[in-house]
Amino acid sequence: MAENRKATVYVRLKDGVLDPQGVTIQKALGQMGYNDFLSVRSGRFFELEVNADAADVEQRIDEVCSRLLANPVIESYKVELNS
Amino acid sequence: MAENRKATVYVRLKDGVLDPQGVTIQKALGQMGYNDFLSVRSGRFFELEVNADAADVEQRIDEVCSRLLANPVIESYKVELNS
Numbered sequence: 001m002a003e004n005r006k007a008t009v010y011v012r013l014k015d016g017v018l019d020p021q022g023v024t025i026q027k028a029l030g031q032m033g034y035n036d037f038l039s040v041r042s043g044r045f046f047e048l049e050v051n052a053d054a055a056d057v058e059q060r061i062d063e064v065c066s067r068l069l070a071n072p073v074i075e076s077y078k079v080e081l082n083s
Numbered sequence: 084m085a086e087n088r089k090a091t092v093y094v095r096l097k098d099g100v101l102d103p104q105g106v107t108i109q110k111a112l113g114q115m116g117y118n119d120f121l122s123v124r125s126g127r128f129f130e131l132e133v134n135a136d137a138a139d140v141e142q143r144i145d146e147v148c149s150r151l152l153a154n155p156v157i158e159s160y161k162v163e164l165n166s
Contacts, residue, residue, distance in 0.1 A: 010128065022129070029151065032150065034143070036085075036135050044125065044126070045095075045128055046108070046124070048122070049123075068111060
């Protein structure tokens, strides 16, 4: 039965892919005196509310991730169903 | 003793703060035929590696969050120590 369900999708750059935003933040931290921060990697997450069948919801979200939310060439994603 | 520790910081807009990126994604999904996505909220996360004492690490990360990673006026953050 279709119900409102919540999910969170975490999108991050694959290991080995350069993360200029993370590098910039790490440098900025160094300039602020926080030299003990050795590395910073950045990512995005999306909190989704979707009206779907329990059987369907994972596949729908997976589709949306690879078509819009993430770039599968350089990014990986993880889906977490909250309810 | 100072050790390398990993932490993840999740930064999101406070409830009630308009999220134009989320709204845009939700509209784009609608145009692609995904009308069952009722709402989308976006956020950022940062994977940090920090060399610090166990007693110190949470406070260091907290400082960095409110000074650089998040805007406390409109955003809230959550710190998760991974090791």
